[in-house]
Amino acid sequence: MDENINRTATIAQALAHPLRLRILELLREQGAYVMHLTATLQRPQANISQHLAILREAGLVQDEREGMTVVYRVVDPRIFDVIEQIQQLDLVRRESTEWAPQRAHHGRGMRCRCPRCRGDYAQAR
Numbered sequence: 001m002d003e004n005i006n007r008t009a010t011i012a013q014a015l016a017h018p019l020r021l022r023i024l025e026l027l028r029e030q031g032a033y034v035m036h037l038t039a040t041l042q043r044p045q046a047n048i049s050q051h052l053a054i055l056r057e058a059g060l061v062q063d064e065r066e067g068m069t070v071v072y073r074v075v076d077p078r079i080f081d082v083i084e085q086i087q088q089l090d091l092v093r094r095e096s097t098e099w100a101p102q103r104a105h106h107g108r109g110m111r112c113r114c115p116r117c118r119g120d121y122a123q124a125r
């Protein structure tokens with residue numbers, strides 16, 4: 001079978017989970033630390049790592065070591081055009097699933113100790 005078809009299926013499979021779509025959204029602006037994803041999505045790290053691995057193997061995200069921790073980033077932001085195209089289908093709209101971009105950083109009241117959020121707390125004081 002055509003290699004392009006296989007790659008397309010791999011990418012479609014990587015997108016085919018609500019949690020992975022949420023992860024991508026959280027990585028959208030500037031990437032995020034794994035601990036930021038676990039804190040925001042309220043999932044165990046093992047679970048988040050599993051989903052990140054699927055996204056990485058599909059080539060959608062890449063990991064970068066930053067000091068003691070790892071930051072994940074979206075490789076090609078055009079993937080969000082694809083997701084938005086799917087969201088525009090009447091099929092989806094009927095279900096009224098809003099693709100509401102979340103802030104890369106969560107609001108008050110949520111506890112995340114990733115380096116960026118720690119910085120936000122420091123600034124807020």
Ligand SMILES: [Zn+2]
Nearest residue numbers: 036112114117
């Ligand atoms: Zn954070």
